[in-house]
Amino acid sequence: MHTFVDPITRAERVARDKTALVSGEFQFSYGELAARCRRIAGALERDGIAPGERVAVLAANSAQYIELYLAIPAAGRVVVPLNTRHAVPELVYALGDSGARLLITDRKPSALDEVVERVIRLPGEYESYVDGAPETALGVGVTEDTLAGLFYTGGTTGASKGVMLTHRNLIANTYHWMAISHPRPDDRYLVMAPLFHAAGSNSVLATVWFGGLQIAVPTFDPAAVLDMIESEQITSTLGVPTMIAAMAEEQLANPRNTESLRVLAHGGSPVATEVLRRAHRAFPTAELIHLYGATETAPLATALVREQEELEGPRGRSCGQPIPGVDVRAFDPEGNEVATGEVGEVVIRGPNVMRGYWNKAEQTASVLKDGWYWSGDLGHIDDEGFVFLVDRAKDMIVSGGENVYGTEVEEALYRHPAVLEAAVIGIPDEKWGETVHAVVVPREAVEPDTLIAHCRELIAGYKVPRSIELRDEPLPKSGPGKVLKRELREPFWKDRKEQVS
């Protein structure tokens, strides 16, 4: 049986004097980390936060955030990492829904303070809170089936839902991650993906378990991140594709010495092959690992390891194979597996699949069936298990009776050297029902007709955008870096609300 206590205990024993966590001027060793975790447990106990209660955290990445992420579950309470990009009403909803009485945040007082009984502010007040508390043993009453975290999903579709992940869920997926990412005790891991996403959680646990170093950056800035990779000899990091793309652009324009980088993982949204080619050119020493999953799967389901070796082959456009221990298939709506190569809804099963949505039995039942999590993603799987996502189920464009998957069109657009960002949506059309429309942020001057002619050489005629809008501003994105197609679609569909998801 493994719980969050195990990595903390091991690190305290094997790496007591090694630096564990760094953010800015602040840093502490594993010996200090373990003691601080015990004091956090002591503070929760002293203040009457009972085992099983939810404790919300709303903050930028920091060493303190990482220790809270470890200590709250290790103390038998449930961490609720809130999305810093959510609007106040969304945060109020999540706080209320979770029933958290305590919020730890780096934000100034706001309407959120009214929702909870107590707010502790990072860093000053929090430091006093920790320093003054007695040390209490970790893990009392904690089993692997104890709830560890409640992660509120992005909210791009309907009301936000709290994903219930147990110790077992997160630790099973941590082992899944360790099996493919070859962690080492001398890892120096850069925590740049927001900690409020489950995506970052496995590497936090894995790095602690191996006694490696973690450096947290509060906001993502590609130049600052590259400076840090050089100065801190960073070995590993994980980001969403927009981060990887920005880092590659910066490195190609202003090269630093990034030879220490061994692992550069990405996930959270689809990514164009050309972005990865540039990332590989920018960071040739790093193994690219493409990850796919969902908060509901804690989060990893598939991985394309050594992706840089696959980029010129057909599998470079896949998100890899099921990670050993996770079963991934494509089902038709009746729950039957589709034939190899046929598009179906991607379903995921394994010890990493969530217990369910907090207080939402109906929504849970609609996505968890016979142990399978229905991801809402459409994809096909080849004869060696490589998973090719074609689109979000709801993002499919139906034009003249033909299905068009936005990512395929975006892939074609990205292969043009002038394209920096591209998103493809369906817009209403009297004749075809929908037609294919693209929104493009160019890297350099280019005409829409040039891009349309470019696409026509690569994909079937019915998939080629009928119209292209050029923009100077970056595309709107959700927390995890997914382009918010909803926002792009809205102007076109605002009189037809049922189409706007």
Add this chain to the structure above:
Amino acid sequence: MHTFVDPITRAERVARDKTALVSGEFQFSYGELAARCRRIAGALERDGIAPGERVAVLAANSAQYIELYLAIPAAGRVVVPLNTRHAVPELVYALGDSGARLLITDRKPSALDEVVERVIRLPGEYESYVDGAPETALGVGVTEDTLAGLFYTGGTTGASKGVMLTHRNLIANTYHWMAISHPRPDDRYLVMAPLFHAAGSNSVLATVWFGGLQIAVPTFDPAAVLDMIESEQITSTLGVPTMIAAMAEEQLANPRNTESLRVLAHGGSPVATEVLRRAHRAFPTAELIHLYGATETAPLATALVREQEELEGPRGRSCGQPIPGVDVRAFDPEGNEVATGEVGEVVIRGPNVMRGYWNKAEQTASVLKDGWYWSGDLGHIDDEGFVFLVDRAKDMIVSGGENVYGTEVEEALYRHPAVLEAAVIGIPDEKWGETVHAVVVPREAVEPDTLIAHCRELIAGYKVPRSIELRDEPLPKSGPGKVLKRELREPFWKDRKEQVS
């Protein structure tokens, strides 16, 4: 929840047409392997071998052995891999104790046939047995707490005991192994350590889970193994130290191209640093990984990764740190942890620790206490968790009131270039109780006095052998390659039986 079914299912889906197992002329793909596993399940069902029953296997390594090792537990039965080096009375005991009604063996008819209801002989009769059976679904009624294997321990001390390992035990330890050994889908793994030891089981499961290739060799011959590494482009293997030493000697004398070798793991008994230096010189592309554990811990507890980088430092003589997920400490006889650096009995805790000994509640209770497995090994642990074994508890020599740990004396002997093998025992002495005696197999002509003078430069006077016997024959070894000190001691102690363990 993971069981043995998971790696088989995944491999069938992602590597259906890839070669899974090879031995001699015999080979089959993962698609065939999965189908054969289902037929083995069908055959057991058809023949009335109920779920939970034990099925014994007594055979040299082969593809068929590996599939039985996978299929019997996946079918909900319990595999009992018997030690081929045990004498018939020992095997009769194990068969009777386990209650197995079915034995699958490559041996000619013998007294063993009388103990079980049915014997199926490898390879011919077995092939008919498998070919003729219906395919039955794997995993029916199997949970992670289902017993997967019963491993009879060496029997070097007292009556042989059946170590009960569950699916959870073996799969948790497989993940522990994957976390440190960075398996890959293109692994080509050489199965040369005997499959009847739990030591080989994790790499079997890990390789199947990743869809890699396994080649089994029935008997260990260093020249044949090296030929195979070259011709089959072997990437990874695991052996006992005597195997590693023999391979290194052969490679240094008659070099092959072994550049494909990425991982060369060893475990099962202590090993002299000089043997490892030679192994690194012989196989410079391979990462040496030193493993320590026990059948009772399924079996891995600690690992010294990238051992070749540690050989000249003090930690090169350790067996590494606890593998993430396994807790390893040194306890005094009262169960209190000893101070850092002090010698105590090595104890091990984690999801890999056995359920107990089959039908031996008393012996189970004597080694499993509060979740800790008491290994019987003496060792000390440094401030970063590196474990230094000093000896088997029972192998300690007490001479003139001073404790002498045999391995330390052997380590000194091995540093002399003329020493190929060395074992140190205590022999009776009227004055000192015991004195230190060494049995040495020299690589080249050498005088005992030369070796004694050599030791005197390296270790305290009371540890230096008072007498040295030179032998031409290899030292007697148990199945896993441990030198049978019992046999070396016997002539000296035969009138004092209580001292012969």
